[in-house]
Amino acid sequence: MALTRLLTCLLSVLLHHHVTTGINLRPVIGVLAQETNSSTFGDTYIIATYIKYIESAGAQVVPIRVNETEDYYRNLFNSINGVLFPGGDVDIITSEYAKAGKLLFLMAVQAHDKGDYFPVWGTCLGFQLLTAITTGQDLLTKFDSTNVNWPLNFTQDAQKSHLLGSLPRDVHHYLTKENVTENFHQYGMSPETFNGNPALSKFYTVLSTNMDRNGKVFISTMEAKKYPIFGVQWHPEKNLFNWNPKYDINHDAHAVRVSQYFASFFVSEARKSNHTFPAMKDEADAVIANYQPVYSNDGSFEQIYYFNYTLGWD
């Protein structure tokens, strides 16, 4: 018994940063909601593309509500295998999205320090939230980088990284040479700010940068040094799931391959987490299939799931 536990423990240490051996074959990933501007459809929302992105790589999704009790987040954290902070448009310090995100992030770090693998992914606003959680400040500056596709400019550290260090040849080529990463942000993290902030530069490694339309450089990809925490300022989910012709989104086979690669990467990370819901019924009651998205053919996001605070979890 003790020997088995020791071996399991050793194995999890060995697996920690290298192998993507599947362990948990029912991974469930939480996607965080955020406040809407107007409560016509609901107080908070999740854009459906982030959900489809995760589902397309073999995991289930549960929505994570904002403005809930710490118990709610603790119970959910103990039941799911990873968290995605999606893009959007709320304050990265004061919003309910930011507060809930910070709680979950701290739980992930604390769990990981005890050998409990738990991946966290931030996309766009989610990337920006990661920087705010680490510094306690909004250190973003303005960039001209909406509605544009670029290749990533890898840093020296990319090749040794967990996220980009073992890219298949084709994905590496598309990602560094072709316009496959969709940018949709007016703010970003400059390398100067990042390098000037010890909290950030001790916690994260910069894996890629990009130049905005005015030649200003921003950090486009980063990962935590000691944790499976990843941030992309760009939008891997858009190549797969955003079809509004108003936007310039790359749907070519290479862009799609890159997006699918990162969806699979994150779900592989989640398979290393063994958290489970107390019972199968609890899982069934929590998954996104319990909700209906609203479709708008002229909105930016096409399909959106809405949640009202007053509904409560049950």
Ligand SMILES: *[C@@H]1O[C@H](CO)[C@@H](O)[C@H](O)[C@H]1NC(C)=O
């Ligand atoms: C919310 O309001 C802000 C400021 O008025 C605006 O920039 C943003 O586009 C709105 N977001 C959504 C999702 O409608």
Ligand SMILES: *[C@@H]1O[C@H](CO)[C@@H](O)[C@H](O)[C@H]1NC(C)=O
């Ligand atoms: C949220 O409440 C508003 C106002 O009562 C209602 O119109 C809307 O349908 C509700 N949304 C959801 C998802 O329940």
Ligand SMILES: *[C@@H]1O[C@H](CO)[C@@H](O)[C@H](O)[C@H]1NC(C)=O
């Ligand atoms: C959060 O929920 C409480 C009630 O539980 C409510 O009074 C408060 O307005 C909510 N916060 C926001 C930002 O709506």
Ligand SMILES: *[C@@H]1O[C@H](CO)[C@@H](O)[C@H](O)[C@H]1NC(C)=O
């Ligand atoms: C790529 O980044 C390097 C520094 O990491 C910089 O010297 C170079 O100018 C950048 N190239 C582009 C096209 O952004």
Ligand SMILES: *[C@@H]1O[C@H](CO)[C@@H](O)[C@H](O)[C@H]1NC(C)=O
């Ligand atoms: C990528 O897009 C830029 C415009 O942002 C364009 O100048 C460049 O030729 C494109 N590169 C490729 C490989 O299509």
Ligand SMILES: *[C@@H]1O[C@H](CO)[C@@H](O)[C@H](O)[C@H]1NC(C)=O
């Ligand atoms: C997950 O693994 C840890 C240690 O590896 C163990 O303590 C815990 O009981 C496991 N949890 C479940 C739900 O199997």
